[in-house]
Amino acid sequence: MLEVRDLHVSVGDNEILEGLSLSVSLGEVHAIMGPNGSGKSTFTNVLAGRPGYTVTKGKVAYEGQDLLSLTPDLRARAGIFLAFQYPVELPGIRNREFLRTALEALRQAHGEPKLSVREFNKMLDEKAREMEFEPDLMKRSVNEGFSGGEKKRNEILQLSVLNPRLALLDETDSGLDIDALKVVADGVNRFRSPEKAIVLVTHYQRILNYIKPDFVHVLIDGRIVLSGERDLAMELEARGYDWVREGAESAAD
Amino acid sequence: MTQAPATYDRYLADFEAHSAELAAQPSWLRELRHQAISHFREVGLPTARKGNEPWKYTNIAPIAGTDYMYGVAPLREPTVEELSVTAPWCTVWHETVFVNGRYSAGLSESHATHEPREGLGGAVVGSLATAFGTHGDLIREHLGKYAHLDYDGFAALNTAFLTDGAFVYVPDGAEVATHLHIVYATTAGEQLVSYPRTLIIAGKQSKLTVVESYVSLAGGGYFTNAVTEIALDEGANIEHYRVLLDRDAYNVGVTRVRQDRDSRFTSTTFETGAALTRNDFSVLLDGPGAECRMRGLYVTAGSQHVDNYLTIDHAQPHCTSRLYYKGILDEKSKAVFGGTVFVRPGAIKTNAHQEDKNLVLSHEAEVDSKPALEIYADDVLCGHGATAGALAEDALFYMQSRGIDEAMANQLLIRGFASEVLDGVMEPLREYLEKQTSAALPRFREEIVT
Numbered sequence: 001m002l003e004v005r006d007l008h009v010s011v012g013d014n015e016i017l018e019g020l021s022l023s024v025s026l027g028e029v030h031a032i033m034g035p036n037g038s039g040k041s042t043f044t045n046v047l048a049g050r051p052g053y054t055v056t057k058g059k060v061a062y063e064g065q066d067l068l069s070l071t072p073d074l075r076a077r078a079g080i081f082l083a084f085q086y087p088v089e090l091p092g093i094r095n096r097e098f099l100r101t102a103l104e105a106l107r108q109a110h111g112e113p114k115l116s117v118r119e120f121n122k123m124l125d126e127k128a129r130e131m132e133f134e135p136d137l138m139k140r141s142v143n144e145g146f147s148g149g150e151k152k153r154n155e156i157l158q159l160s161v162l163n164p165r166l167a168l169l170d171e172t173d174s175g176l177d178i179d180a181l182k183v184v185a186d187g188v189n190r191f192r193s194p195e196k197a198i199v200l201v202t203h204y205q206r207i208l209n210y211i212k213p214d215f216v217h218v219l220i221d222g223r224i225v226l227s228g229e230r231d232l233a234m235e236l237e238a239r240g241y242d243w244v245r246e247g248a249e250s251a252a253d
Numbered sequence: 254m255t256q257a258p259a260t261y262d263r264y265l266a267d268f269e270a271h272s273a274e275l276a277a278q279p280s281w282l283r284e285l286r287h288q289a290i291s292h293f294r295e296v297g298l299p300t301a302r303k304g305n306e307p308w309k310y311t312n313i314a315p316i317a318g319t320d321y322m323y324g325v326a327p328l329r330e331p332t333v334e335e336l337s338v339t340a341p342w343c344t345v346w347h348e349t350v351f352v353n354g355r356y357s358a359g360l361s362e363s364h365a366t367h368e369p370r371e372g373l374g375g376a377v378v379g380s381l382a383t384a385f386g387t388h389g390d391l392i393r394e395h396l397g398k399y400a401h402l403d404y405d406g407f408a409a410l411n412t413a414f415l416t417d418g419a420f421v422y423v424p425d426g427a428e429v430a431t432h433l434h435i436v437y438a439t440t441a442g443e444q445l446v447s448y449p450r451t452l453i454i455a456g457k458q459s460k461l462t463v464v465e466s467y468v469s470l471a472g473g474g475y476f477t478n479a480v481t482e483i484a485l486d487e488g489a490n491i492e493h494y495r496v497l498l499d500r501d502a503y504n505v506g507v508t509r510v511r512q513d514r515d516s517r518f519t520s521t522t523f524e525t526g527a528a529l530t531r532n533d534f535s536v537l538l539d540g541p542g543a544e545c546r547m548r549g550l551y552v553t554a555g556s557q558h559v560d561n562y563l564t565i566d567h568a569q570p571h572c573t574s575r576l577y578y579k580g581i582l583d584e585k586s587k588a589v590f591g592g593t594v595f596v597r598p599g600a601i602k603t604n605a606h607q608e609d610k611n612l613v614l615s616h617e618a619e620v621d622s623k624p625a626l627e628i629y630a631d632d633v634l635c636g637h638g639a640t641a642g643a644l645a646e647d648a649l650f651y652m653q654s655r656g657i658d659e660a661m662a663n664q665l666l667i668r669g670f671a672s673e674v675l676d677g678v679m680e681p682l683r684e685y686l687e688k689q690t691s692a693a694l695p696r697f698r699e700e701i702v703t
Contacts, residue, residue, distance in 0.1 A: 049650075049653070049654070051646060051650060071653065071658075071659070072653035072654050073653040073654075073656055073658045073659065075654075076654055076656035077656050081654075082654050084651065084654075087651070088645075088647050088650075089648075090648055090652070090665075090666070090669060091670070091673065092672040092676075093665050093666070093669040097665075098652075098655075098665070101657055101665065102656050102657055105655075105657050105658065105661070106656040162656070
């Protein structure tokens with residue numbers, strides 16, 4: 001469903017991704033791991049269409065479309081969802097209203113009928129319960145004054161309400177205590193299905209105990225230098241990234 | 254900048270032409286009006302901006318250069334229906350209506366309310382002219398005592414033409430359950446001047462909610478020169494709204510509030526741009542424990558200009574004030590915010606904060622925001638701040654990434670920005686002001702059409 005070919009991305013004069021390639025099929029969960037500054041967040045942000053990045057080379061095909069030509073809202077309507085590493089606060093916009101507006105925009109794009117307020121509220125309250133989400137937070141401004149954990153839960157709640165086809169999770173685990181991590185991971189696992197795909201970016205192996213990936217990729221200096229299955233994550237946890245980096249350098253020599 | 258003497262002559266001629274009506278007024282008022290017109294003759298309008306701090310960023314040359322007509326009766330009285338779709342309206346409010354500066358008994362509910370009325374809790378509400386006869390001594394004690402006729406040319410001019418206005422008196426201990434609404438509507442288009450005058454006297458431990466609306470029924474560049482005086486006695490509690498919807502007109506308003514010990518004044522000003530809106534609003538905290546909370550939202554587009562000139566004067570210890578204004582500016586509009594908090598010697602334990610936040614939607618819009626603190630006492634807690642910025646790019650991306658298109662995302666962000674002021678407004682006024690906010694921005698109007 002997603003084909004990334006030789007992707008080069010710059011921010012200003014700084015090249016961050018230097019030829020990243022990745023292929024994701026429906027039903028798969030891909031974990032992308034790597035040290036700080038390796039380009040993990042850049043990758044998910046570029047897929048979602050965040051401004052400020054320049055694609056200098058390469059292609060991204062999503063379900064046969066040229067993804068990079070679409071505005072962020074059109075990517076969302078095509079089924080892509082980014083769970084933000086740092087969710088944005090939206091003062092004065094209530095969480096419930098925001099989610100309903102977003103869902104209506106998606107449903108309209110898919111030619112689905114409008115949900116009544118009652119139907120929407122029922123669905124939302126159910127999903128909020130699954131995420132152990134304080135009902136009060138629904139009435140508050142989006143993410144404003146939320147704790148770090150509440151913000152991350154809110155991201156996964158949005159994932160479950162908006163129900164995309166490809167979920168990009170950008171360090172969703174960072175800053176979560178173990179209980180919150182389990183709730184968030186359960187949310188992601190409920191979303192997981194043969195009709196969906198997940199690309200999960202993380203610094204730590206910990207979340208992969210709860211969300212078991214089909215593939216693990218190591219991103220170093222803007223390129224995937226090593227790919228494997230779940231046991232690769234364990235090895236990275238035990239040995240760090242240096243051995244991969246050295247291996248990559250000697251292979252390049 | 255040169256003055257336009259011919260125009261000032263017009264004001265002086267108007268005064269002479271209407272001098273007959275002075276004869277019917279109490280002698281103290283006659284005297285006050287004569288003083289006012291002499292003062293106006295002396296100072297004129299504040300057209301000089303250089304070295305004139307209160308008017309540095311606002312040009313009133315269009316007002317000074319126009320020959321406005323005074324005392325023109327409307328061709329016909331507007332109907333309640335016309336008024337209710339233009340002004341904020343609620344069937345359970347109590348209206349006192351002025352059309353082109355004249356009291357309209359037909360549109361007001363208050364023609365009989367110089368007598369106590371149910372729901373008004375013993376309050377006296379209605380025409381000031383009538384009240385001169387019934388509450389002359391009380392009015393004399395307050396009228397012109399807060400908005401001094403020698404404050405500036407505008408205040409002097411308003412006082413010189415003081416024939417009628419809105420009068421609200423709430424006796425000691427009274428609670429007015431019904432919300433009062435004072436409407437100043439203008440029907441004629443161009444070149445009409447009116448002098449709305451409002452006097453609100455709240456007795457000890459009294460309580461009331463009052464909305465002042467200034468609305469345009471026909472558009473056009475008329476000139477409204479308003480003065481409002483509000484006195485809160487010990488422990489009085491007023492929830493006050495000032496709604497300025499003059500569209501293409503010029504509205505210069507001087508509002509003066511005096512608060513005695515332990516009184517509480519909460520006020521929200523809403524301004525959608527006019528050709529020029531000047532909101533000169535000053536609160537004197539003149540008794541220990543008094544509390545004042547002022548909020549404001551101004552929304553401008555086109556070449557509109559809004560100038561909020563606000564002062565909170567902490568003259569006594571243990572008073573609290575909050576000043577929170579927000580602005581949304583589009584196209585080539587301009588906003589001026591001058592907020593000063595004075596803390597007088599001896600006003601210890603003052604707790605004051607003021608903030609002005611602006612959302613600037615266009616590169617051509619402009620904000621001059623100058624919050625200031627002048628502190629002459631020790632042991633006080635004061636703060637201030639001002640911001641002006643565009644819509645946050647990360648917020649826009651966040652919303653788009655959820656499938657919301659850019660136009661909708663902008664709209665939500667702008668509404669969200671406004672809601673921080675509007676959420677504190679009573680219903681149904683809040684809903685009305687939310688609609689006015691959207692209507693004031695052409696970018697929303699276009700969307701409504703398509």
